[in-house]
Amino acid sequence: MSKKKPVDNAGIGARIFDGCNILFMLLLAFIMLYPMYNILVVSISSAEYIYRGEVNFIPKGINFDAYKMVFENESIWVSFKNSVVYTVVGTAINVVCSAMCAYPLSRKDFYGRGFFTFFVALTMFISGGMIPSYLVVNQLRLINTIWAIVLPGAISTYNMIIMRTFFQNIPSSLTESAYLDGANDIQILFKVILPLSMPIIATMTLFYAVGHWNSYFQAMIYLNSKSKFPLQVLLREIIVAGNMAEESADLSANMQIIAINFKYAVIIITIVPILVVYPFLQKYFTKGVMIGAIKG
């Protein structure tokens, strides 16, 4: 069968419309990408051009001194390691806990389901607030430990509800047949439901991992030792620094003497790791579709 060429019967109006759409989308993409591109360009340019405001699209006086400075900075490495640990441990706890909470709530035969759903959903609207949370974490002796970072937010209610909805869409006949084969609930969750739920697991992993990687506030509040700070706290310090001590004879303390390219290099170092996680998780978004799981 000869392949038919698509008939080009679009009118001039439709073409203009398409053209405008494409232009608009390109513009939008540019607006999104330019700040990141600019940060990259500035981070590899030399300071004199940056100060004169001459670096916009093309890096000038290309050098990697800023990155050298970043890599020579011990505390950045320590924080980098911390960030990775908090993200991996935190995300693992998040996903496991969310799944364990979401699955029972997704089962129609779960006793008191409405009651529990209500109370879980309530936390989305009424939260303890910073000071009570701090007091709880403090009294549980979690201050200045990794657990203060990974435990208080172990379940995001919103994410858990997304997961529950996904589980609900898995046909109950699957679980029934598993029961017939002698599986118990735990086995069903881990051997039947979760393998079928790779798309949602991948999504949740991404949500949680990005959240952990980017969060600084909890770390800032709950951690005391510098050796435990994640990257974001350090980044914040580097970016916000220079705004202090504005009124004193302390000449250069008044200024942001940390060079802009150094700051931007730190920003790049901070965003790249989480950026590269996306492609690896992407393949799971399409997997796990239930082809032919139920017949008849």
Add this chain to the structure above:
Amino acid sequence: MRSKIKALAGMLSVAMMVTGCSSAASSSSASSSSSAATGSSSATVASSSESASEEGTSSFRAEKEMTLTVFTTESSNQPIKDMAVAQQEILEKTNVKIEFEIGNDDKRSLLLATNNIPDIMRIPTADLTEYGPTGIFLNVSDYMAQGKMPNLQKFYDEIPNLKKREVDGVLWGCPQIARDEAANGFGPILRVGLLEKNNIETPQTFDELLEAMQKLKEIYPDSKPWTGRKGTSQMLKTISYMLGSGYGNNGLYYDYDLEKYVFGPATQEFKAVLEYLNKAYTTGVLDPDYATTTGDTLSAQMSSGQSFMFIDNSGFGQNYTPNLKKTDPEGKLQIIPIPENSFGQRRAVLYETVLPGDFFAVNAKVDDPDTVMAFMDWLYSQEGSDITNYGKEGLSFEYDENGEPHFIQDYVMQFKDAQPTCYYAVYSELGITKLNFSLWAANTKTTFEIEKLTGIWSDLTDEYWSIVESDDAYVTPIIDPALTAEENERVKDLTANLTTMLEQEYDKYIMGLEPIENYDNVIAKAIEMGAEEIAEIYNTANAR
């Protein structure tokens, strides 16, 4: 079926338990929190004066090793290290181990609000006067009255401004006191080389200054001769006093000629400021974007040679000069003596240099408060201050024949090319000076010394300081008096309304959208809204 429910419920409850999914804490935990204070290890009393024990040299030594946690904020210019040289030296001399807890302003507020403060806390004056009276800190005045803090007492007698930090006669924290700080302030920084090149004389009055800038604008039509760094209010804050009025932070300022507080924008003199800015704006001297400038604007325009003048912290000039030299090898930014204003006055205010504003407050629940306070007092002593500002004798500094400490050149030179600057690298490595844990703290003193040793110190810097020091237009600032709670509340209310109203007005007059005569209406409105009451409250408080 039953077992199924059990398993499901179990799963859910595990999940809930682990996460504390329910709405966090109840109020009961808030009230009982105070018991969970940070522990400090035991220490027995050691008398501050007579324990010249076998270790000998130190005037203070705790009998048992004692650990003190110190909450402090950190500047990324000078990262704080655990047990740096100075802290090791403190431990060796006094048997006190310092552990830092690093946080920022949010965390400090949280710790204060929940009463979870560590042994010693670095706090600004505002927090000291707010939380001091609640009794969470040790009463420093008591210890001074009992003669237990002789070194601090000496400073207290010398610095009358310290009384203004008291609440009802009580000092709730140990003030950080500056050690030989050089003073500068707001002042005009000009491209003096460019003036010479174009045969323009150094301006003696503010009108001449404007004329000089106008000439430069004619020669370099693309330039924006006068720029700033934080928009309109910063501009008013920096120049109003020199021009014969004043702005302070929100309008209220202390007039050293009238010797009283005045709400600047509600006075006739303020019209002179707006008129001056208007003239600068219409002649193209003032950056057309003056209302939206940022720190980046200032550094970009000054170092690229696009602008020729700013009036702000005059120390900035030296930071821009190196970059400026790359475009214009003869480029030079230097301060000029304060010009005369339209009222025939030459006036400017220096920055406060004796009391930088931070306090180290001691937790009232600290173990063995007597020893801790004796330790705090030791930090005010020559020995304590030398260690916390110069490091370890023989390693980083040595004494000259007059007993004055000086850095050792070989030590300092190791950090010559360090980032962000040599002196910050030295400070960070040694754990010293104002941004670390030091009560009688050096800042410019040590900076200058290090810059001279490493050869970074330039003629420009020398010239700068000699101009500032020889200029009699500058006055030393007074410290704002402490207000009572009601006064504070009232001032806050009035200021908020006034600021909202006034901030909409300034730019109209600067840009010339309204003729200056109409500003009389604004003055009347400001007075009606309580501008004079604010000044009155401060004057009354100051007289107390």
